[in-house]
Amino acid sequence: MAHRLKVTLIESRPPIWRRFEVPADITLAQLHRVLQIVMGWTNSHLHEFEKNRIAYGVSDPEFGVRRVSETTTRLGDLLIKPGDYLDYLYDFGDSWRHRVVLEALTAPVPGDDARRARVIAARRACPPEDIGGMWGYEHFLEVMADPAHADHAQMREWSGGGFDPDAYDIDAANLRLARLRLPPPPAARARRGAASPKPPQDAVDAMIAKFMGDASQDDPRFLKRIEAKLVDPSAILADREVRFLADRIRRSLGVFGTLPGVAPTMTEDMIRWQAVRSMCERARAERSLSTQDAAKALKIPHYRIRAVEDGPGPSFTLEHAARYFRFLRIETWLGRWVRANPELARRAGLA
Numbered sequence: 024m025a026h027r028l029k030v031t032l033i034e035s036r037p038p039i040w041r042r043f044e045v046p047a048d049i050t051l052a053q054l055h056r057v058l059q060i061v062m063g064w065t066n067s068h069l070h071e072f073e074k075n076r077i078a079y080g081v082s083d084p085e086f087g088v089r090r091v092s093e094t095t096t097r098l099g100d101l102l103i104k105p106g107d108y109l110d111y112l113y114d115f116g117d118s119w120r121h122r123v124v125l126e127a128l129t130a131p132v133p134g135d136d137a138r139r140a141r142v143i144a145a146r147r148a149c150p151p152e153d154i155g156g157m158w159g160y161e162h163f164l165e166v167m168a169d170p171a172h173a174d175h176a177q178m179r180e181w182s183g184g185g186f187d188p189d190a191y192d193i194d195a196a197n198l199r200l201a202r203l204r205l206p207p208p209p210a211a212r213a214r215r216g217a218a219s220p221k222p223p224q225d226a227v228d229a230m231i232a233k234f235m236g237d238a239s240q241d242d243p244r245f246l247k248r249i250e251a252k253l254v255d256p257s258a259i260l261a262d263r264e265v266r267f268l269a270d271r272i273r274r275s276l277g278v279f280g281t282l283p284g285v286a287p288t289m290t291e292d293m294i295r296w297q298a299v300r301s302m303c304e305r306a307r308a309e310r311s312l313s314t315q316d317a318a319k320a321l322k323i324p325h326y327r328i329r330a331v332e333d334g335p336g337p338s339f340t341l342e343h344a345a346r347y348f349r350f351l352r353i354e355t356w357l358g359r360w361v362r363a364n365p366e367l368a369r370r371a372g373l374a
Contacts, residue, residue, distance in 0.1 A: 024099075025046055025047060026125055027043075027044050028123055029123075029124050030058060033121060034157045035147070042142070042143045042144040044129060048098070048207060050097055050098070051072050052093040054123075057140045058111060061196060062121070063191070064119075068152075071111075073337045076335075079096050103125075105128070106125065110123070110338065117152075117159070119157075139205065142193050142200070148188050148191055167182070167186055248264070259363045302351075302357075304332070317351075327340065331347045
């Protein structure tokens, strides 16, 4: 089975995108190598994947950065049905952010190499490395298009001559992909025929509802308080209530298989931030606003607004969060939430 994917460079206008196929069971580490070739990057910088606020890649204990291993996580475990997506960040300085969407599940073409990746369609050239992100790329295009610009000669020399922003050579990309080995991951060979575990993040809401129905707690009033808070957007869970729900979620992960990196702190963060998301959703509902409406009013990319509601992650920035919270007029409530959740608030930059 193969995955037909479309990767788009976020904030590129007109869009820079590629449509390509890969084996469904490749690891995220293998997908990274494919994306570098498909997009046209040079694999000169760090990267990470993100799905439902869980980061995948290589951990950096020295700086306290923990990520789920990309060498043991399979693409097919994260993108299960058409429409599912994950984000790919390349170069933490220039911050090239990509959205990778599963468009279709396809069967290998008879006679084709089932372990091969291939580009089907593409639009526009890949930006040069170290150009300064999307803003720097747009400036680069302006300078290159204007021979009278003071920086034109210097920029032309730096780029090695001319640059065609619409050029993309599918045949050259596929030739490089043909040389790329994509062996089945060890986990896939060991578990051939077994059902693929699903990421726990996709079923969190259902899990919480199930726990509330199945929980055996000495004090029924405790459960009633949590039940009432879970349906009240303005309610803020106490530490004991957060730990209770997080403990039940972690216990349930066994039914999905063991996922390294799903730490207690990560699970509790997800539950604590749910209150912030609920307040944002209620504030928008009171004004009949969608996230797209809010993004347009604030002149912020839509995915940035979604990142604020989803919580601290690769696309979350304090600047956009502060503007969004002011726009929704929830600062007073947010102050209460910060006082109740000081550690997460500090890590999000809100404290």
